[in-house]
Amino acid sequence: MAAPRRTQQERSASTRARLVDAAFACLLDGGYAATTLGAVQQRAGVARGTLLHHFPTRTALMLGVLDDIAGRRLAVLAAAPSGSAGPADWDALVDLVWDDLRSPAFSAALELWVAARTDAELRAALVPVQERLFGTVHRSVTALVGDADPRVPTLVQFSIDLLTGSRLAGLLEERAGTPAIVERWRRALPLLAAAPDLL
Amino acid sequence: MAAPRRTQQERSASTRARLVDAAFACLLDGGYAATTLGAVQQRAGVARGTLLHHFPTRTALMLGVLDDIAGRRLAVLAAAPSGSAGPADWDALVDLVWDDLRSPAFSAALELWVAARTDAELRAALVPVQERLFGTVHRSVTALVGDADPRVPTLVQFSIDLLTGSRLAGLLEERAGTPAIVERWRRALPLLAAAPDLL
DNA sequence: TACAAAACAGTCCGATCGGACGGTATGTCG
DNA sequence: CGACATACCGTCCGATCGGACTGTTTTGTA
Structure with a gap:
C-alpha cells in the first residue's frame, strides 16, 4: 500500500468520492434503473456494508x-x-x-x-x-x-x-x-x- | 355484458388497446422503471398470461x-x-x-x-x-x-x-x-x- | 355440431433488488 | 496503552422483477 497513514477524514472522503464516481459512471452508461447498489459497490471496489455506511439508502447515494x-x-x-x-x-x-x-x-x-x-x-x-x-x-x-x-x-x-x-x-x-x-x-x-x- | 358478439380481431384489438393505455398511464405516473408487467397487468384488469400473449416481452410492450x-x-x-x-x-x-x-x-x-x-x-x-x-x-x-x-x-x-x-x-x-x-x-x-x- | 386456433387465465421459478445486521480493522483520544 | 468511535466488510432476508409454463374459455370454420 502506498498510503501508510491516513486520517479518518481522508479515508472517509476518499471512499465517498470513489462511491460517488462509481455511481456517476453507472448512471452514465446504464441509466437510473441500472444504478443499483450492487453495480455501484462492485464498480467502486467496495463491500456492500461500506456503501450503506456512507449512504444509508439508494436515494441518499443519488443525492450525493x-x-x-x-x-x-x-x-x-x-x-x-x-x-x-x-x-x-x-x-x-x-x-x-x-x-x-x-x-x-x-x-x-x-x-x-x-x-x-x-x-x-x-x-x-x-x-x-x-x-x-x-x-x-x-x-x-x-x-x-x-x-x-x-x-x-x-x-x-x-x-x-x-x-x-x-x-x-x-x-x-x-x-x-x-x-x-x-x-x-x-x-x-x-x-x-x-x-x-x-x- | 354490453358486447354480445365481437370478432376475434375486435376482442384482441380492444385488449391490446387497454394494455397500451395502462402502460402509458404507468409510464406517466410512475416512470419507466415502475412500468412493470405486474403494474400494467393490474391496471388493465387483465391476467399475466394475457399481457405476455399480446406482448411477449416488456420491451415489446414499450414499443407498443x-x-x-x-x-x-x-x-x-x-x-x-x-x-x-x-x-x-x-x-x-x-x-x-x-x-x-x-x-x-x-x-x-x-x-x-x-x-x-x-x-x-x-x-x-x-x-x-x-x-x-x-x-x-x-x-x-x-x-x-x-x-x-x-x-x-x-x-x-x-x-x-x-x-x-x-x-x-x-x-x-x-x-x-x-x-x-x-x-x-x-x-x-x-x-x-x-x-x-x-x- | 365437432374441432383447431387464438384469446385468456393463473401459477411457478430463478435472478436480483434494496436494505438490515453483526463482526472486524483502523484511526482517535484520555 | 487501553477504551472508544468510526470506517469497512460480508452474509442474509423478504419482496419483486421478467417471463416460462400449463390449463381453460371463446371464436371462426368444416
Missing part, C-alpha cells in the same frame, strides 16, 4: 451524485471569465452553455431529473438544487454579457432553452443539423440584441 | 406504447390546418409545438427517450420513429408557415428546440418565467424572419 454534479457545474461557471466590460460577448455565452450541455454531467443529470419527476423524495431534493443552479448559471452568464440592457435576461434564457432542446434532440443520435443550428443562433443573437422593439 | 404515442402525435399534426397561404403564421407554429410539448404524451415519450439512451433494443426502435416524427413535425409546421423563405426551416428548428428546452426546465416544477419566455419568443420570431442578414 447530484451534489457532486451540481458542485462541478458551479465550479465551471465560477471559473468562467466574468464580464470583460467590453461589448456583449454572445459567442462566449453560447460556448459556455453548449459545452456544459455536452458534458457527461448533463446526461447524468438528465437521468436524475427524469427519475425525479416520479420520485417524490428525489424531487424534493432536486428542485432547490435546480433553482440554485439555474440562478447561478443565469447570473454567471449575464455577467459575461453585461446587464445594461433589460433584454439581456430574456436572450440568455432563449439561448439556454434553445441549446438545451437542441441537445436533447441529439441525445440518442447526433442530429446532423445541430451544429448548423447552433452556429445560426450565434448569428441570430446580436440581431435580437439590436432589435429595438423586443420587450 | 411508443407506436401509440407516435401515432397520436402524428394525428394531431395531420389535423393541423395546412398553410393558409397567408403571411407566415408564427403564432400558430408556436401554439402547435407548445401544445404538443405540454401534453402527457411528451412526458411519456421523454421517459422512453431517456431509457433508450442506455437500452440498445429500445433505442434501435426509437431512432427511426424519432426521425419520422421530427420530419413530419418539421414538414407539417413548415406547411403552416410557408416555405418561400429559405430561413423558415431554421426558424422552425429554433422554435422547436427553444420550446423543448423550456418545457424540460419546467418538468419538475412550473418555472415562473416560462409563459413570458414563450410570449417573447412569439414576438422575436417575426423580427428574425424579417432580418435581412440571417443565413
Whole structure:
C-alpha cells in the first residue's frame, strides 16, 4: 500500500468520492434503473456494508451524485471569465452553455431529473438544487454579457432553452443539423440584441 | 355484458388497446422503471398470461406504447390546418409545438427517450420513429408557415428546440418565467424572419 | 355440431433488488 | 496503552422483477 497513514477524514472522503464516481459512471452508461447498489459497490471496489455506511439508502447515494454534479457545474461557471466590460460577448455565452450541455454531467443529470419527476423524495431534493443552479448559471452568464440592457435576461434564457432542446434532440443520435443550428443562433443573437422593439 | 358478439380481431384489438393505455398511464405516473408487467397487468384488469400473449416481452410492450404515442402525435399534426397561404403564421407554429410539448404524451415519450439512451433494443426502435416524427413535425409546421423563405426551416428548428428546452426546465416544477419566455419568443420570431442578414 | 386456433387465465421459478445486521480493522483520544 | 468511535466488510432476508409454463374459455370454420 502506498498510503501508510491516513486520517479518518481522508479515508472517509476518499471512499465517498470513489462511491460517488462509481455511481456517476453507472448512471452514465446504464441509466437510473441500472444504478443499483450492487453495480455501484462492485464498480467502486467496495463491500456492500461500506456503501450503506456512507449512504444509508439508494436515494441518499443519488443525492450525493447530484451534489457532486451540481458542485462541478458551479465550479465551471465560477471559473468562467466574468464580464470583460467590453461589448456583449454572445459567442462566449453560447460556448459556455453548449459545452456544459455536452458534458457527461448533463446526461447524468438528465437521468436524475427524469427519475425525479416520479420520485417524490428525489424531487424534493432536486428542485432547490435546480433553482440554485439555474440562478447561478443565469447570473454567471449575464455577467459575461453585461446587464445594461433589460433584454439581456430574456436572450440568455432563449439561448439556454434553445441549446438545451437542441441537445436533447441529439441525445440518442447526433442530429446532423445541430451544429448548423447552433452556429445560426450565434448569428441570430446580436440581431435580437439590436432589435429595438423586443420587450 | 354490453358486447354480445365481437370478432376475434375486435376482442384482441380492444385488449391490446387497454394494455397500451395502462402502460402509458404507468409510464406517466410512475416512470419507466415502475412500468412493470405486474403494474400494467393490474391496471388493465387483465391476467399475466394475457399481457405476455399480446406482448411477449416488456420491451415489446414499450414499443407498443411508443407506436401509440407516435401515432397520436402524428394525428394531431395531420389535423393541423395546412398553410393558409397567408403571411407566415408564427403564432400558430408556436401554439402547435407548445401544445404538443405540454401534453402527457411528451412526458411519456421523454421517459422512453431517456431509457433508450442506455437500452440498445429500445433505442434501435426509437431512432427511426424519432426521425419520422421530427420530419413530419418539421414538414407539417413548415406547411403552416410557408416555405418561400429559405430561413423558415431554421426558424422552425429554433422554435422547436427553444420550446423543448423550456418545457424540460419546467418538468419538475412550473418555472415562473416560462409563459413570458414563450410570449417573447412569439414576438422575436417575426423580427428574425424579417432580418435581412440571417443565413 | 365437432374441432383447431387464438384469446385468456393463473401459477411457478430463478435472478436480483434494496436494505438490515453483526463482526472486524483502523484511526482517535484520555 | 487501553477504551472508544468510526470506517469497512460480508452474509442474509423478504419482496419483486421478467417471463416460462400449463390449463381453460371463446371464436371462426368444416
